Amino acid sequence: MRAMFAILKKELSWFFSSPTTYIMLAVFLGIAGFLFYNIASYFAVQCAQIIQYKASYSMSPPPMNANQWVVIPFFSNLAIIALFIIPILTMRIYSAERNSGTAELLLTSPISTTQIIWGKLLANIIVYTLFIGTTLIFQIILHIYTNPGLDWGPVWSGYLGLLLLGIAAIPLGQFISSLTGNQIISAFITFALLLLLWIVNWSTLFASPTIAQILNYIGFSQHFLSFSKGIIDTQDIIYFITISIFGIFLIHRSLNLWRVTGE
């Protein structure tokens, strides 16, 4: 346990002392803010039109709901930004050890591969959680400036969805990082893989019903969407956890392969 925490501490202290993290956080919040501003503005314009509509035709307007109009699309956008952030968080995690030869230090220390893997996974998950956690500020702003405010249930379930998305995607990114000593390649391939998993169900339109069902199941987006709507389904949780376990298994195999090739 202590060895695992030593690795976790080492990784976290790297994250918090590296300028990369702060630049990324700034860019992340900038993009998230821009998207939030656009979505919220569109919502405001819609509201204004509804009021006009009501005045001219004296009909009862359809109900306007900030959760429906802002929170759900905002979460979809956040998920896509997360797909950009995760490869950058995971790219160096094993690549750097491979490149600098420090893999030799870790693998000849009296600690198990499992301890190394968990230390590194937790480090990434903690940093990722902090990143997505900062976007709470937008939800709070929305809550303050809307009447009657937000329904917080779906907001929390959306964050749970984002967290699970990270828990599934981070092991995949770390696995790819363990395959190469080149951080750029690691980030690029991870991003391509995560994007593919996000959009894989787009092709369901042209697929037979069975294949469509499979593609829908494999992809991230359908599972994530229920969370952003406020539906917490055990099946979706199981899906994300399964992907995560599969990723951890791959990392395990990959680290054992390091030993065989001695790189």
Place this chain on the structure above:
Amino acid sequence: MNVVEVKNLCKNYGDFPALQDVDFSVRENEILGLLGPNGAGKTTTMRILTTFIPPTAGEVKVQGYDITKQPIEVRKITGYMPENPPLYDEMRVSKFLKFVGEIRGIPRKKLSSRLDYLAQVCGLEQVWNKYIAHISKGYRQRVGLASAILADPPILILDEPTIGLDPEQIRYTRELIKTLGENHSVLLSTHILHEAEITCDRVAIINEGKILAIGSPAELAEKIRKINAVRVKLSGPPNEVERSILQLDGVIRVIPQGANDTFTVEFEPKWKTHHKITELAHKNGWHILELTPIEASLEEVFLKIVSGKEETE
């Protein structure tokens, strides 16, 4: 008692046999040197012993623990310093050593006193709070050594510990290793003969993945000495001296030296030619001005073994 026992160790990289039937053992509290040219298999051997890479075949036991079946136990009792010490450039020296102490499971209380001790013994006080990226090659090497001996394991495996150091640092490191060798079992690799000769109790000569000879530097010289040689200077006329020596049994060649009155005589050991030279001088009434046996240096031994042939002509 043998602390490390290596039997029939083989390692293939694809089709390339990096190690072939390597056998040797490290005794308790001795310094064993693996001596060989670059690419001989020294690093591969050490990586297998430290459980970094698995062997293709063969058996290695470290204090009775099998390296493939009980790797964690083996890692607990060995300290390893690879040729390029694996260090995190973005960490401070003190933080790095603390991290190594933590992953090696040194109790918190013991760790801080151990760190103070190592800062002093390895001469790291000056760079203690510097980032590893900013310290010199010599200091990197010392940090690597400090991290290997941090947990005070009974067995130390050091891959080319003095490579890339300046002469003063080399001397310092060798002395440190010799001191450690008094109560640790040390396996070190080197391609420098002189280093093997002065730091190691025993030397194993390795080339192309095979152990060619093993023993103390003096034993190795003895083993290899298929040819004995003496330097001779007699008071007789040089031409005549040369001619008569050549007629003695077992003489391989006579090489004139200096002002052509001194000769290096090479002969097969079994003929004991140096006694015959004494008799020869006696018979002819010459004085023996010089009769010195020439010792084979480890360098000659090494070259002979590695090139795989003796200079017999």
